[in-house]
Amino acid sequence: MMQLRDWIVGAIGAVVGAFGLLSLIGLLPFELSRTALVWISAIAALILLYATIVEITNSNVVGTASLIVFFISSIVILFPILYSFGWVGSWGEFKWLGETSYKLILIVQGFFLMIATFAMEL
Numbered sequence: 001m002m003q004l005r006d007w008i009v010g011a012i013g014a015v016v017g018a019f020g021l022l023s024l025i026g027l028l029p030f031e032l033s034r035t036a037l038v039w040i041s042a043i044a045a046l047i048l049l050y051a052t053i054v055e056i057t058n059s060n061v062v063g064t065a066s067l068i069v070f071f072i073s074s075i076v077i078l079f080p081i082l083y084s085f086g087w088v089g090s091w092g093e094f095k096w097l098g099e100t101s102y103k104l105i106l107i108v109q110g111f112f113l114m115i116a117t118f119a120m121e122l
Helices: 004-025 034-057 062-084 099-119
Strands: none
Touching (some): 034 099, 062 099
């Protein structure tokens, strides 16, 4: 039976994915900075980690794919955050990754969060 937590994760995934998609194609009336995109993606990654843990404890194969997406997105997100605190050198800023990369990460995270809505109950 679907629980409220499943629907909340799915709704957050839909909002994150739509936000990434709409900002990618330029339909948002405002433009966010790269730092804001990194922090939004970091929060979505934490929610994805929660959903991944639930999926894996339910012996779901989708949890493995979600875990891989979490690790890849976390590496790309973690270093710019550590750079903003001054804990890593200038190499951690990842200037070679543009805003488009973070928007694509938001879309992928939103997609996997929407999948987690149903995968957490399998």
